Amino acid sequence: MSRYLPGPEASMWDPEQYALFASHRGRPFVDLLARVGAERPRLVVDLGCGDGPLTLSLTRRWPGARVVGLDSSPQMLDAARVLDTDRRVEWVQARAEEWDPTTLGAPVDVLVTNAALQWVPGHLDLLPRWVDALADDGWFAMQVPSNFDAPSHALMREVAARHPRAEDLLPVLHRAAAVAAPTDYLGVLASLGLDADVWQTTYEHVLDPEGVQRSPVLEWVRGTGLRPVLDVLTDDAERAAFLDDYTAALDAAYPRQPWGVVLGFRRTFAVGHRPPGPREPGRRRRLGRA
Numbered sequence: 001m002s003r004y005l006p007g008p009e010a011s012m013w014d015p016e017q018y019a020l021f022a023s024h025r026g027r028p029f030v031d032l033l034a035r036v037g038a039e040r041p042r043l044v045v046d047l048g049c050g051d052g053p054l055t056l057s058l059t060r061r062w063p064g065a066r067v068v069g070l071d072s073s074p075q076m077l078d079a080a081r082v083l084d085t086d087r088r089v090e091w092v093q094a095r096a097e098e099w100d101p102t103t104l105g106a107p108v109d110v111l112v113t114n115a116a117l118q119w120v121p122g123h124l125d126l127l128p129r130w131v132d133a134l135a136d137d138g139w140f141a142m143q144v145p146s147n148f149d150a151p152s153h154a155l156m157r158e159v160a161a162r163h164p165r166a167e168d169l170l171p172v173l174h175r176a177a178a179v180a181a182p183t184d185y186l187g188v189l190a191s192l193g194l195d196a197d198v199w200q201t202t203y204e205h206v207l208d209p210e211g212v213q214r215s216p217v218l219e220w221v222r223g224t225g226l227r228p229v230l231d232v233l234t235d236d237a238e239r240a241a242f243l244d245d246y247t248a249a250l251d252a253a254y255p256r257q258p259w260g261v262v263l264g265f266r267r268t269f270a271v272g273h274r275p276p277g278p279r280e281p282g283r284r285r286r287l288g289r290a
């Protein structure tokens with residue numbers, strides 16, 4: 001993680017746009033949680049919880065748990081509260097990097113953060129704080145996209161570089177460096193005394209099989225990675241010039257097949273389990289107990 005730029009989290013998230021591909025976006029969360037072995041956690045926290053459906057799934061898996069969903073976006077939290085008709089979750093608006101886990105008043109049995117830490121500058125350095133908040137036998141589980149070299153993102157940078165506002169656009173797109181290598185996450189979790197279980201998966205998402213979207217990959221990134229660009233390009237003509245150029249480039253990189261448009265998407269997962277017993281950071285432990 002070589003360099004951090006100011007976070008984009010102050011910008012607007014659009015829950016409706018984000019939810020367009022809910023089942024594709026939910027799959028990594030399910031795969032992540034499949035490696036968490038907690039049976040009867042008392043306190044579960046979802047950091048960067050987003051618009052709610054995945055956090056609510058935690059209340060169904062652990063009906064007896066107190067569940068806290070934390071996010072910096074008021075728009076996402078509003079959408080989450082609407083979904084949470086039973087008021088099962090404590091929704092908290094805060095920036096992950098400023099959040100103090102001790103304010104919960106109890107150790108955390110499961111701390112999950114899915115597809116959020118790429119927006120949190122310096123998150124590798126924050127892992128010790130979150131791991132320290134874990135109870136004995138507690139679990140930390142994170143997933144971040146690792147697709148910043150994929151055509152969807154490389155083309156975004158190329159189009160930005162030839163746009164008249166290149167000087168403003170390129171800095172906000174340089175956050176590709178904001179995600180660490182899998183071995184870095186493994187090293188931090190293991191050095192903190194957790195049993196670490198780290199892997200990468202590339203999903204081949206088949207988007208828009210019905211053929212109703214002009215550019216499904218554009219619609220996908222509009223809900224996430226393209227947001228910083230759209231925040232800069234508030235002028236209609238400047239925005240249209242970018243989107244025309246970018247859409248043409250995406251068409252060539254992601255051609256429509258009879259079954260839809262295939263978006264390859266690599267993600268990094270890191271799960272850490274704190275073994276019961278005295279804390280001994282740095283000790284060597286058996287891997288893969290999840």
Ligand SMILES: C[S@@+](CC[C@H](N)C(=O)[O-])C[C@H]1O[C@@H](n2cnc3c(N)ncnc32)[C@H](O)[C@@H]1O
Nearest residue numbers: 009048049050071072073076095096114116119
């Ligand atoms: C891609 S969404 C993921 C949401 C949810 N975890 C999921 O898997 O669907 C990223 C979320 O991170 C939140 N976020 C971005 N920066 C944040 C920060 N610094 N602190 C807390 N949440 C943040 C955004 O508001 C957004 O809801």
